[in-house]
Amino acid sequence: MGLFTGLKDSISRVTDRLFSDDEQKRIGIYGPPNAGKTTLANRIARDWTGDAVGPESHVPHETRRARRKENVEIERNGRAVTIDIVDTPGVTTKVDYEEFLDFDIDEDDAVRRSREATEGVAEAMHWLREDVDGVIYVLDSTEDPFTQVNTMLVGIIESQDLPVLIFANKIDLEDSSVQKIANAFPQHETVELSALEGENMDEVYDKIAEYFG
Structure with missing residues (x-):
């Protein structure tokens, strides 16, 4: 019975992918920690549904589990697209508990947060490989985009043949440089x-309606 159930589930997943054009898209919001992913997810969700996706914070790795907001319908220029927003943890090569100590978080809580954040990164990578139909990649335009993590993630997205939009966030800050991000990933359109x-x-x-509609 277990083998039959597993086979049935596998066939169901393949069928879902084959006919996904007739369904709403799952759009993953990815990027490094503190790029503004949750702020963007909340902005989109509030503008079109009135509800937030999750709490925003200046503390790194505050989003430690993927959060999903379903049935976000965006209408632009006569085109309507319905998406599920998946706000993912910031992807990094290592989460050190000492990062949290600078924010007056006690050591036990810092260790717990680092463990949860590490698990969240693994979950985000699973979503990327199995469960999203497109990607919004958010970068902090005040930071250097030429990092190992950014190169790796964009490469994985491309290998999955997923539509991707690069968003250069935080243009309200004085040291923002959208051009650096555009230069880092010239093969993709950059939206500030x-x-x-x-x-x-x-x-x-x-652009969301154009790319994911």
Whole structure:
């Protein structure tokens, strides 16, 4: 019975992928820690549903489990697209508990958070390989985009043949450089925005409808 059930589930997953064009898309929001992924997810969800996806924080790795907001319908220029937003933990090569100590978090809690964040990164990678139909890749435009993690993640996204939008976030900050991000990934379109201030969200929604509709 267990073998039959497993085979049935596998066939069901393949069938879901084959006919996914008729269903709403699962769009994963990826990127390094503190790039503004949850802020963007909340901005999109509030604009179109009135509800947030999850709490925002300046503490690194505050999102330690993937969070999903379903049935977000975006209408732009006569085109409507319904998506499920998947807000994922920031992907990094290592989560050190000492990162949390600078935020007045006690050591036991810091160790717990680092363990949960590490598990969250593994979960995010699973979502990327198995469960998303497109990717919004968020980068902090005040930071250097040429990192091992960014190169690795964009490479995985490309190998999965997933549609991807590169979002250069935090353009409201003085040391923002959208061009650095555009130069780092010239094979993909870069859209600038400030998720915190809501700057350039019209273009963000235009591109989401265009790429994922």
